[in-house]
Every structure is written in structure tokens, then in C-alpha cells.
Amino acid sequence: xxxxxxxxxxxxxxxxxxxxxxxxxxxxxxxxxxxxxxxxxxxxxxxxxxxxxxxxxxxxxxxxxxxxxxxxxxxxxxxxxxxxxxxxxxxxxxxxxxxxxxxxxxxxxxxxxxxxxxxxxxxxxxxxxxxxxxxxxxxxxxxxxxxxxxxxxxxxxxxxxxxxxxxxxxxxxxxxxxxxxxxxxxxxxxxxxxxxxxxxxxxxxxxxxxxxxxxxxxxxxxxxxxxxxxxxxxxxxxxxxxxxxxxxxxxxxxxxxxxxxxxxxxxxxxxxxxxxxxxxxxxxxxxxxxxxxxxxxxxxxxxxxxx
Amino acid sequence: xxxxxxxxxxxxxxxxxxxxxxxxxxxxxxxxxxxxxxxxxxxxxxxxxxxxxxxxxxxxxxxxxxxxxxxxxxxxxxxxxxxxxxxxxxxxxxxxxxxxxxxxxxxxxxxxxxxxxxxxxxxxxxxxxxxxxxxxxxxxxxxxxxxxxxxxxxxxxxxxxxxxxxxxxxxxxxxxxxxxxxxxxxxxxxxxxxxxxxxxxxxxxxxxxxxxxxxxxxxxxxxxxxxxxxxxxxxxxxxxxxxxxxxxxxxxxxxxxxxxxxxxxxxxxxxxxxxxxxx
Numbered sequence: 001x002x003x004x005x006x007x008x009x010x011x012x013x014x015x016x017x018x019x020x021x022x023x024x025x026x027x028x029x030x031x032x033x034x035x036x037x038x039x040x041x042x043x044x045x046x047x048x049x050x051x052x053x054x055x056x057x058x059x060x061x062x063x064x065x066x067x068x069x070x071x072x073x074x075x076x077x078x079x080x081x082x083x084x085x086x087x088x089x090x091x092x093x094x095x096x097x098x099x100x101x102x103x104x105x106x107x108x109x110x111x112x113x114x115x116x117x118x119x120x121x122x123x124x125x126x127x128x129x130x131x132x133x134x135x136x137x138x139x140x141x142x143x144x145x146x147x148x149x150x151x152x153x154x155x156x157x158x159x160x161x162x163x164x165x166x167x168x169x170x171x172x173x174x175x176x177x178x179x180x181x182x183x184x185x186x187x188x189x190x191x192x193x194x195x196x197x198x199x200x201x202x203x204x205x206x207x208x209x210x211x212x213x214x215x216x217x218x219x220x221x222x223x224x225x226x227x228x229x230x231x232x233x234x235x236x237x238x239x240x241x242x243x244x245x246x247x248x249x250x251x252x253x254x255x256x257x258x259x260x261x262x263x264x265x266x267x268x269x270x271x272x273x274x275x276x277x278x279x280x281x282x283x284x285x286x287x288x289x290x291x292x293x294x295x296x297x298x299x300x301x302x303x304x305x306x307x
Numbered sequence: 308x309x310x311x312x313x314x315x316x317x318x319x320x321x322x323x324x325x326x327x328x329x330x331x332x333x334x335x336x337x338x339x340x341x342x343x344x345x346x347x348x349x350x351x352x353x354x355x356x357x358x359x360x361x362x363x364x365x366x367x368x369x370x371x372x373x374x375x376x377x378x379x380x381x382x383x384x385x386x387x388x389x390x391x392x393x394x395x396x397x398x399x400x401x402x403x404x405x406x407x408x409x410x411x412x413x414x415x416x417x418x419x420x421x422x423x424x425x426x427x428x429x430x431x432x433x434x435x436x437x438x439x440x441x442x443x444x445x446x447x448x449x450x451x452x453x454x455x456x457x458x459x460x461x462x463x464x465x466x467x468x469x470x471x472x473x474x475x476x477x478x479x480x481x482x483x484x485x486x487x488x489x490x491x492x493x494x495x496x497x498x499x500x501x502x503x504x505x506x507x508x509x510x511x512x513x514x515x516x517x518x519x520x521x522x523x524x525x526x527x528x529x530x531x532x533x534x535x536x537x538x539x540x541x542x543x544x545x546x547x548x549x550x551x552x553x554x555x556x557x558x559x560x561x562x563x564x565x566x567x568x569x570x571x572x573x574x575x576x577x578x579x580x581x582x583x584x585x586x
Contacts, residue, residue: 027489031407032416035400035460042431042457043423049434102331109327122571123332126339129567129574131518133535134556137542138342141549149341149358181334186578193579213320242427245520249539263429270433271525283430290425 050280058277071281080257081282084265087172088241091261094176095183095240100233102180103187107225108217110188111195128185136249139178140165143250165251168258175259178246183239187232194228195221234297241290262286339564345553346370353549369554373541376551379558381530382537388448389533390516393455397463397512402505405467406493417468423461428521431457436525446528454522459512466511466577470504471497507577510570514563534559 054071058064075081110121127135142150143164151161163170202220211219222229244263247253253260253268260268266286270279345353349366352359373379408416431454439450478500479492487495498505523536532540538555567574 028407028411029413031403031410031493032413035404035464036416038396038400038456038460039419039423042435042453042460043426046431046434047426049438050430053433105327106331109324109331112324114321114324114328118571120328120332121575122568123335125571125575125578126564126567127335129514129518129563131520131535131556131560131563133518133520133539134560135338135342137538137552137556138338138345140542141345141552142341147354147356147358152356152358181338189575189578238425244427244429248520248524249542263427266427266429267521270429271436276433276437280433283427283433286427287430290427291422294425 050283053277053280054284055281056277058275058280060274060276064277067277071278072285074278075281075285080260081265083257084260084262087260088262091172091176091179091243092237092240094173095179095243096233096237098176098180099184099187099236100229102184103232103236104191104229106184106188107191107195108221110192124188125185127182132182132245133249135182136178136246139246140250143174165259166255168255171251171255171259175243175247175250178250179240179243182246183236186239187236190232190235191225191228194225198224230297234294237297238290238294241286241293262289342553342557345549346557348550350548350550353553369550370558372548373551373555373558377537377541377555379534379537379555382532382534383558385448385451385527385531386517386534389451389455390513392452393459393516394509394513396452397456397459398505398509401460401463401508402467402498402501403493405464406471406497406501408464409468409471417465420461420464420468423457424465428457428519432522432525439526445526446531448531450526451522451531451533454526455516455519457522458515458519462512462515463508466508467501467504470501470507474500503573507573510566510573511577514566514574517563 053064055066055068056064057067057070106124110117110124142148143166145151145161145164145166148164150164154160154162164174165171198221202224203216206216206220242263243261244267247259247261247264248267251259253264262282263286266279266282269275269282344360344362346369347362347365347367348359349362349368352362407413435450435454436445439445439453444450474497479496482492482496483489518535519533520535520539523533524539527533527536538559541552541555
């Protein structure tokens, strides 16, 4: 909080500033009121109602008896839920590491001035702007084992055909590849924004001292842009945990349940089996999981800054 | 001698840079070229092995086919209505809210927006689905517009907070001294200054609403499908005809890709500032 609000809050009620220069701070919340009402209705209400549903046996029709923590207890013994958690964490870890490495590399490249930078950057950003369903469809066609272009390209360079999303062993890595293709641009943009805000003097000094490009990256860019890289990593991780559209369209959790992440299982539970109570409990656990990981990462960042 | 070496070094560095950029953008380039290729080839070429890369001759049959077999026109209208309404409402609500939060320095309100960003889109759907069922709204476009606010309002508020915080406050203060009230200071001083920010917020909110799939899958009925949902249904019914499938995919995403190419500066600015993403 800023100093000005603290000061105005301490002013006694009778000692308002003279008219014309009145203290308006207390009225600014009115601007946010309509949005706050809508946010309460479409965002906060669902949160609270989800909590409520999660302690009831709630199917789409019929009675909805209170069952306490039964839905949560069910998760502990639910093999499908446990594998979904493990799968989600694996998918997330890989879908953070690969885009982060590529994204930082891309940001360092795009931080340079070169001919065609604008258009190259725009093309690079296209995957994350394109409609996820549309790109998922095209990927699906490319993964086709016999007629897909990817296996043809592999055969051209003398490699055997790959299973892509049709093999239980390769489906997760393949989906990670799609996720990486789609979301590396966001990492790049956030880190690029950070690099663009860095002071130029250390670089000029380093060039005079004969530092190589790698040394400049390792000892100047990386430490100075680190806070931005952490932010990009946290955002990437949250988005990877929440990945839905591409997995839903390309595999629907298959083959079998080999790519069924938490979000897909959640969808199936709530909207294919209509077990809304159990689905709600999963939402709560999922949300807590996301919040914990986010807070851990942010706390870690705080420590590094204060250290 | 050393000068020549330094020059050589610079040229090598430049070449390395161009090579890196080429490697980085080629997956996107090849992907979208292949998408175009699939959409403009005839069916025989699309299932040929080895694959035919360049449509010869390019055909529009796939597009004609997709529009003939599906009611894509009405799905397009649905998408336009939902995305425009959700974006318009979000601007009406979010621009003043961003201003209020920035001016009052209410960081706890910003945290709420952040949490909304973190929450999986699915988690809103279970309670809202029941609510809309109870209100008898399933099968109309209203639930879609309302749920799309979940995406658009946080984007607009978030971007506008950042934008209004970056504006110098002196002009508004001058207006206040001259006797304007805070609404007038906002409406006639701050808002015109914030027009580029509003533009950024509008474009991003629109794109992420247009792209949204998950809300439509659950809430849309047969006649209220948005384009992404309609295209997904083409997949389930036409697994093998790739041409129409790619054409449909292109129809959905072409407006977004064009907007990105035309408005790249605004989009990059908005994404860099907020790290926003829909759903």
C-alpha cells in the first residue's frame, strides 16, 4: 500500500481538505462497484457454491444429501484420480521446462535488433493466439500414423514411424510438444518485456571488456531478468496445470486413460457421468493444488529478492 | 588484424542470430503452411501418400463443403454475438473498475483478479451450469455471454489497472481543482488518455473470448454453438475428410490470426504487461 492512502486514512473526519481539493480516494471504489457485483456473481459465487456442493452427494437430478467429507475421502482410494494427479504433475513439469528454455532463448534473440524482427516476432506469437480447437485439429491430422505428415517426414530422414498420440507411451510427450509449441511465445513475451526494461550500461561495459555473448547472457541478462523469468515460469505452470482444450480435442484423455489429466477427469466426472458432488470436490483439491504451488514459487521468489 | 577478427566475430554473431530465429519460428511457419495446404487441397491429394505439399490446383471445394454440410453461418453469428457482447460488457465494467482500483491503490482487489486468472475455467462451470439450468437459460446464448465475462472482465480490469497506474495524475488533478467531479475527471481526462490501453484490452478480451471452447462445450445447445464447438463437432463426424476439417479450422481461426498480424504492437504490449490468457 502506498503512503498517500495511509496518510489520508489517519486524517480525523472533521479535518477534510478544503473543497475543490477534496480527498476523493474514498470514492474511487464506486468505479469498481459494477464490476465487483458481476465478479461476485460469476466468479466468487461459483467458488462458494462449489465448496457447498463438494460436501453433498450431488447428481444432476434427485435429492442432494449432505455427505460431509465423503467425496474427499473417495479421492484417496480412487485409483483413476491418483493416476490423473501423477500424470498432471508429469505433464506440467515437462510443459514448464521446455517452454521456459525455448522461451528464454527466443527472448534473448528477439531482444536484438535485426531486419524482419517485427514480422518474425508476430509469426512466433501466432500459435498462442490461434484458436486452440483449430490448431488441435490440424495437429491431430499431422499425428495420423499412416497418412500423417509427421511420420512421412520421419521416414524421409530414415527414422521409423512414431506413435504420437496413438501410443500410451508417447501420448504425454506428444501433448507436451503441442503445449510447448503453443505457449513458448507467452514465456518469450514476458521475458522479452523484462529484458527490454534492463539498463544498457552493464552491456556496454561488458562489450568493452570483451565478454562473449554467452558471458553477457549468463552474468548480466540472466540475473537481472530473473524476476521476469520467475513470473513467466509461474504463469506457465498455472496454465500447464489447467491445460484442457488441446488434450480434450486431440485425445480426450486417451488412448484408454493414458493422457487423462486432472482437468479432463474433472470434465468427465462432472459432465459425462454427471457426478457433480464428486466433481466439485475435485475442483476444490485442484484449486488448492494450484494455489499451493503458486504460493510456494512466489514465496521462493520473495526469499531470493530479500536475500 | 584484431579489428578484422572483431568484424568476423560480429558477422558470425549476426548469422547465429538469424539461424536461431529461423529455428525458433519454423515450427509455427511450417504448421500454418500445412494448415493452408490441407484446406486448399482436393480430397485425393489430402489422403495421398507420400503427402502432396502444394495444392495443385488450389480448390475452394473444402470451404464450400463445410458451409453446405454445416450451419456455419449461424454458428459464426453466435460467436460474433457472444464475443462482442462479452467484450463490450467487460469494457463497460472493467475500464472504470481498473481506474478505481488504480486510483484507490486497492491492491487486494487486484489480487482477486489474479486468483480469477489462476482458477481453472472448468471450476466455474459446475455451479453456473446448475444455475443456468435452474433459471431455464440453457439453450440460449445468455449463459455463454455471462460465462465469457469470466474471461473478459479479468483481462480488461488487469490491463486497465496497469495502464491507469502508468498515466501521470497531474491532468486529472488540474481538472479536479477546476471543479470537475471524479466521474468527469475520469470520463473527459483519464479515459481519452487511456484509449491505447482500452484498445489493447478490447483486442485481447475479444480474441480470448472468440477462442474459448470449454464453456461452449458444456453450455451450448445444438443451435447456440459457437464456432470452436461447431468445428469440434466436424471432427467427430468427419474423422477422415481432412480437407473440410482443415477448412473449418481455418475459418474459425482466420479472424484471430488476421487481427494478430494487424494489431501485433497492441497485442504484444498487452500480453507482455499482463501475461493474460483466457479460461
